[in-house]
Amino acid sequence: MSRFIIDGGYRLKGNVRISGSKNAALPILAATILMDGDTHLDNVPHLLDISSMIKMLEALGLRAEYKNDCKVRVSNYRKIRHIAPYELITAMRASFLVAGPILAKTGLAKIPFPGGCSIGARPVDIHLKGLKALGAEINIEHGFVSFKAKKLVGNKIFFDFPSVGATENVMMAATLAEGETVIENAAQEPEIVDLGRFLNKAGAKIEGLGTNVLHITGVDTLHGVNYSVIPDRIEAGTFLLAGAISKGEISLSGINLEHVQAVMSKMEDCGVRFSVESKGENEKVVHVKSGDSFKAVDISTRPFPGFPTDMQPQMMTFLTLAQGTSVISESVFENRFLHVNELQRMGADIEIKRNNAIVRGVSSLSGAEVKITDLRAGAALVLAALAADGTTEIYGLKHLKRGYAKFAEKLTALGAKVTSES
Numbered sequence: 001m002s003r004f005i006i007d008g009g010y011r012l013k014g015n016v017r018i019s020g021s022k023n024a025a026l027p028i029l030a031a032t033i034l035m036d037g038d039t040h041l042d043n044v045p046h047l048l049d050i051s052s053m054i055k056m057l058e059a060l061g062l063r064a065e066y067k068n069d070c071k072v073r074v075s076n077y078r079k080i081r082h083i084a085p086y087e088l089i090t091a092m093r094a095s096f097l098v099a100g101p102i103l104a105k106t107g108l109a110k111i112p113f114p115g116g117c118s119i120g121a122r123p124v125d126i127h128l129k130g131l132k133a134l135g136a137e138i139n140i141e142h143g144f145v146s147f148k149a150k151k152l153v154g155n156k157i158f159f160d161f162p163s164v165g166a167t168e169n170v171m172m173a174a175t176l177a178e179g180e181t182v183i184e185n186a187a188q189e190p191e192i193v194d195l196g197r198f199l200n201k202a203g204a205k206i207e208g209l210g211t212n213v214l215h216i217t218g219v220d221t222l223h224g225v226n227y228s229v230i231p232d233r234i235e236a237g238t239f240l241l242a243g244a245i246s247k248g249e250i251s252l253s254g255i256n257l258e259h260v261q262a263v264m265s266k267m268e269d270c271g272v273r274f275s276v277e278s279k280g281e282n283e284k285v286v287h288v289k290s291g292d293s294f295k296a297v298d299i300s301t302r303p304f305p306g307f308p309t310d311m312q313p314q315m316m317t318f319l320t321l322a323q324g325t326s327v328i329s330e331s332v333f334e335n336r337f338l339h340v341n342e343l344q345r346m347g348a349d350i351e352i353k354r355n356n357a358i359v360r361g362v363s364s365l366s367g368a369e370v371k372i373t374d375l376r377a378g379a380a381l382v383l384a385a386l387a388a389d390g391t392t393e394i395y396g397l398k399h400l401k402r403g404y405a406k407f408a409e410k411l412t413a414l415g416a417k418v419t420s421e422s
Helices: 022-034 048-059 093-106 125-133 164-174 190-201 233-245 257-270 309-319 340-345 375-387 407-413
Strands: 003-007 013-017 035-042 063-066 072-076 108-112 137-141 144-148 156-158 180-184 205-207 213-217 226-228 249-253 273-279 283-289 325-329 349-353 356-360 369-371 391-395 417-421
Touching (some): 003 375, 013 407, 022 072, 093 108, 093 125, 125 137, 125 164, 164 213, 257 283, 257 309, 340 369
Parallel strands (some): 035 226, 156 180
Antiparallel strands (some): 003 417, 137 144, 273 283, 349 356
16 A cells, blocks of 8 residues: 655654646636637646546547646537546546536436545535526436436526535536526635636636626537636635744745635734745745744634635644634534544544534644545644654555645655655
8 A cells, every 4th residue: 555654753844835626627628629729728636536536528529638747728619528437427527517517518417426535524516406497408317427418407506505616516517508597695605707718718607706696698609718727715724823833934935825825824813923924926925933932722614715624624733733622513414523543543633523623732642553544634743743743654545646746745845754655
């Protein structure tokens, strides 16, 4: 089994450039199903999930390829196949995002139920409700969801929960629907805004991006474009915490400050100091400096602009070494404390009560053998290993490869002692 071997106790120093956003690139790649012609994407991270989505596009009849580490070209000139391969859909949950685009483009879609990290039920009911409101006939049998619509027609749709995936799926389908679609209680995450801007550049008519009400006027066709994906706010938050938990001094470039405000605000409450330097017209560099101790804080995960659930495991690791007791409330996913047992193996004092984690700060963590259960839990264990006394062996790197580009290389460049073994 692949593993990281990390010697803890080294203060990180230097600069790290944040990669493009996985969670923005995936729906943008799915959206190319809607488009005619060539699309050139920049700042696309080289990750396992991205590779899976590229394979999905190829299986559906598009031509898609990495030109290098951060550029992807997608060509859409042939008829789209309406059946998505089982092995690709079940490999990651985000692949269900092809349902809306395939349906809008062909009038038919047959999609297996998705896979991904085991952090909660994450049902696709909201996706189905939204696509049904646009006129899709839906049939579920033998592990597949089948969609059929002679013509999608705009409608007013209210989401019971501001689901990111459902917002993206319905928004993409609505771009080619007849008339106007209004999505109320839509998710507001930066990745949705990025998808909307991409679609608008391709000829879509979407208003209200960044708010919880989206107005989409359907168009007949969309065309290929050149587009650069936003920075990955979860990778940025993870490295902010890496600098702080190692008591180092690091700088992050290629970062969007607005997207990481919730994380930075909580870290400041803990006593971490930040400074921001402007480089060029749009470039911001964030400098992170942590003292030898920091304070406990309480956190509750919320949809954007609240504290992101994807940063909860990493923040929990940070708070295991804080002075005092922190309470972390997980309100988005019901099963996102799988990393707790592994942190306890390293000496953390954490008690789980339903959707709350009570984290009592300890003076130190100790290296141990631990196993990654999901993507963000993996990042949390890496942070713990950086701060721990002794050596930590982290198994199950396939999860990390889904969401962090060149993770070991970036940490090593900052002075961490990380060895990767296949």
